[in-house]
Amino acid sequence: xTTINSETEQKILRAAMQIxxxxxxKGARMQEIADKAGINKALLHYYYxxxxxxxxASFDTLTFKIFTQVNLTLHKDTPLFTKIENIVAAYxxxxxxxxxxxxxxxxxxxxxxxxxxxxxxxxxxxxxPFMQQIQNEILKGNIKPIHxxxxxxxxxxxxxxxxxxxxxxxxxxxxxxxxxFDEFIKSRxxxxxxxxxxxxxxxx
Amino acid sequence: xTTINSETEQKILRAAMQIxxxxxxKGARMQEIADKAGINKALLHYYYxxxxxxxxASFDTLTFKIFTQVNLTLHKDTPLFTKIENIVAAYxxxxxxxxxxxxxxxxxxxxxxxxxxxxxxxxxxxxxPFMQQIQNEILKGNIKPIHxxxxxxxxxxxxxxxxxxxxxxxxxxxxxxxxxFDEFIKSRxxxxxxxxxxxxxxxx
DNA sequence: AATTTTCTTAACCAAATAGTTAAACCATAA
DNA sequence: TTATGGTTTAACTATTTGGTTAAGAAAATT
Numbered sequence: 001x002t003t004i005n006s007e008t009e010q011k012i013l014r015a016a017m018q019i020x021x022x023x024x025x026k027g028a029r030m031q032e033i034a035d036k037a038g039i040n041k042a043l044l045h046y047y048y049x050x051x052x053x054x055x056x057a058s059f060d061t062l063t064f065k066i067f068t069q070v071n072l073t074l075h076k077d078t079p080l081f082t083k084i085e086n087i088v089a090a091y092x093x094x095x096x097x098x099x100x101x102x103x104x105x106x107x108x109x110x111x112x113x114x115x116x117x118x119x120x121x122x123x124x125x126x127x128x129p130f131m132q133q134i135q136n137e138i139l140k141g142n143i144k145p146i147h148x149x150x151x152x153x154x155x156x157x158x159x160x161x162x163x164x165x166x167x168x169x170x171x172x173x174x175x176x177x178x179x180x181f182d183e184f185i186k187s188r189x190x191x192x193x194x195x196x197x198x199x200x201x202x203x204x
Numbered sequence: 205x206t207t208i209n210s211e212t213e214q215k216i217l218r219a220a221m222q223i224x225x226x227x228x229x230k231g232a233r234m235q236e237i238a239d240k241a242g243i244n245k246a247l248l249h250y251y252y253x254x255x256x257x258x259x260x261a262s263f264d265t266l267t268f269k270i271f272t273q274v275n276l277t278l279h280k281d282t283p284l285f286t287k288i289e290n291i292v293a294a295y296x297x298x299x300x301x302x303x304x305x306x307x308x309x310x311x312x313x314x315x316x317x318x319x320x321x322x323x324x325x326x327x328x329x330x331x332x333p334f335m336q337q338i339q340n341e342i343l344k345g346n347i348k349p350i351h352x353x354x355x356x357x358x359x360x361x362x363x364x365x366x367x368x369x370x371x372x373x374x375x376x377x378x379x380x381x382x383x384x385f386d387e388f389i390k391s392r393x394x395x396x397x398x399x400x401x402x403x404x405x406x407x408x
Numbered sequence: 409a410a411t412t413t414t415c416t417t418a419a420c421c422a423a424a425t426a427g428t429t430a431a432a433c434c435a436t437a438a
Numbered sequence: 439t440t441a442t443g444g445t446t447t448a449a450c451t452a453t454t455t456g457g458t459t460a461a462g463a464a465a466a467t468t
Contacts, residue, residue, distance in 0.1 A: 008444080024311075026231035030426065043445055045427065106310050106368055107228075117371045127380050144402065149377045150388075150395060157365035162357055164368065167313050167321045173353045176331050184354075191354060198348065199403035212414080234456060247415055249457065 009047055011037045016058045021100030024107045025055055059108055059116050062101055067123040069094060074130045080137050081201075083130075084155060085193040091159040092189055102164045127152060143200040151200065158192045213251055215241045220262045225304030228311045229259055263312055263320050266305055271327040273298055278334045284341050285405075287334070288359060289397040295363040296393055306368045331356060347404040355404065362396045 015036035019028045030051060034044045048054040073090045076083065095101055108116050131148035138145050162169060166181060173179045219240035223232045234255060238248045252258040277294045280287065299305055312320050335352035342349050366373060370385060377383045 006444085024228045024230060026228060029424085040446060041427085042429090042447080046444080049427095051426070103310075103313075105372065106307075117375055120372065121375055121379055125376055125379075127376070131380070146395075146399075149381060149383065153366055153373060153377075154362060154399060156369070157361045158358060160369075161361035161365040164310055165313070165360070165364075168309065168324065169357060171321055171325055172329055173331070173357075175325055175329075176335070177353060179353065191350075195350075195358060195403045199399045203407050210414085233454090244416060245457085246417080246459090250415080253457095255456070 008037075008039065008043070012039070012044060012047055012054070013058060013061055016054050017062060017098075017104060018100055020055060020058055021104040021107065025051075028055075030054075056116065059104070060119065062098070062104055063120055063123060066094060066101065066105075067120075067125045071125050074125075074127060080133055080143070081193070081197050083133070084196055085189075087155055088159050088192045088196075089189050091156070092185065095160065095163050096185065099163065102160050106164055141202060144202055146200055151196075155192075155196060158195070159188075162188070212241075212243065212247070216243070216248060216251055216258070217262060217265055220258050221266060221302075221308060222304055224259060224262055225308040225311065229255070232259075234258075260320065263308070264323065266302070266308055267324055267327060269302075270298060270305065271324070271329045275329050278329075278331060284337055284347070285397070285401050287337070288400055289393075291359055292363050292396045292400075293393050295360070296389065299364065299367050300389065303367065306364050310368055345406060348406055350404055355400075359396075359400060362399070363392075366392070 012033070015033050016028075019033045019036060023029075023032075028051075030044055031041055033054070034041045037044070044054075048057065069090055070087065073083070073086050076086070078086065127149075130152065134143070134146070134148040134151060137143045162185070170179060170181050216237070219237050220232075223237045223240060227233075227236075232255075234248055235245055237258070238245045241248070248258075252261065273294055274291065277287065277290050280290070282290065331353075334356065338347070338350070338352040338355060341347045366389070374383060374385050
């Protein structure tokens with residue numbers, strides 16, 4: 001490859017991320033990925049020695065994108081409540097843009113790709129400043145005592161889970177009432193931060 | 205089989221649920237399931253014609269267990285806040301007991317087993333009374349306005365997601381601070397309901 | 409004791425699929 | 439023009455694995 005990231009390589013990566021997300025590691029076929037990328041199997045192996053290599057490249061690309069994004073939001077010097085809004089919005093936008101992300105990550109976990117998870121430790125995500133900010137707000141009496149890690153996990157849970165569980169949600173809820181998932185997600189950018197802020201803020 | 209559910213059949217189902225949870229449908233090997241069940245492949249096919257049958261049986265067994273449990277909690281005639289505590293506790297207990305559940309369900313989703321998801325519609329889960337109860341509390345001014353379905357989804361998100369994302373959480377959080385997942389989960393039976401109730405209750 | 413059901417062993421088949429290889433084509437840049 | 443590296447085609451291999459089969463052993467049922 002002449003350039004560090006040739007166009008073809010990008011096409012392959014994009015295709016691989018999609019197929020792996022939907023099919024999982026074992027379920028994905030190299031032929032299918034090649035087809036989706038608009039190339040052939042031989043060229044696929046020309047760029048990526050084997051399935052593992054391709055999978056790892058896909059996983060790394062996605063996680064790096066997410067972690068960088070989240071890390072950026074966490075480090076910006078904004079008031080806590082605004083920051084919470086930003087984190088939620090960043091997550092939701094990211095997932096709407098590339099809906100395969102949560103499935104892919106969870107699939108990576110499920111397939112017990114321990115190595116991959118270990119590699120995530122190398123990724124840029126430093127939650128200490130955010131945790132410090134929360135501690136400060138607690139000390140100042142602005143929010144109720146809560147473990148900073150727990151607050152972060154709650155934010156992630158509320159933002160990500162509905163995407164992973166989408167089919168179950170639409171079926172179970174839709175069975176009972178009128179329900180439009182896309183509208184629901186749109187509204188969540190507002191309702192999640194509201195929910196969280198209500199949960200932690202101290203009435204004065 | 206003479207009895208409706210022979211001991212062997214149970215052993216197979218248990219093994220299948222575990223393997224399918226970890227490996228997914230494609231990733232699971234019949235031989236591996238047979239080994240885990242302590243029997244041989246021929247007998248496996250003696251009880252379950254093929255992989256699909258076995259997968260469906262596993263999925264149905266698990267989902268039926270969950271849905272029945274949750275449905276029971278939702279229908280009990282308890283005050284809303286108590287009910288929220290009960291739902292969370294029921295979920296956490298259930299997952300701690302059979303940790304493969306969330307992974308299995310998500311794997312089912314990922315593998316696009318549309319049929320299976322459709323089958324879930326047949327399962328006993330009627331959320332209307334719970335939604336009615338929430339509406340009543342809103343009208344009585346006891347809790348802030350929130351879409352009942354959204355509240356339910358929030359409850360599920362906070363309860364289930366950490367299990368699905370466990371490896372990521374332990375790595376990311378553990379990288380920054382001392383973190384014990386089991387203790388964290390234990391504490392969640394209290395902190396999740398607190399968090400939710402704080403988020404929705406009206407100060408008087 | 410006779411019979412039916414459950415279970416094992418072990419060999420086998422067929423399909424799917426990861427990965428290889430070789431020969432040739434094509435664009436581009438030296 | 440020629441050399442190089444990206445790309446295609448197509449055939450081939452080796453392996454994995456779902457599923458079958460047959461013969462019989464063990465256990466339960468009659």
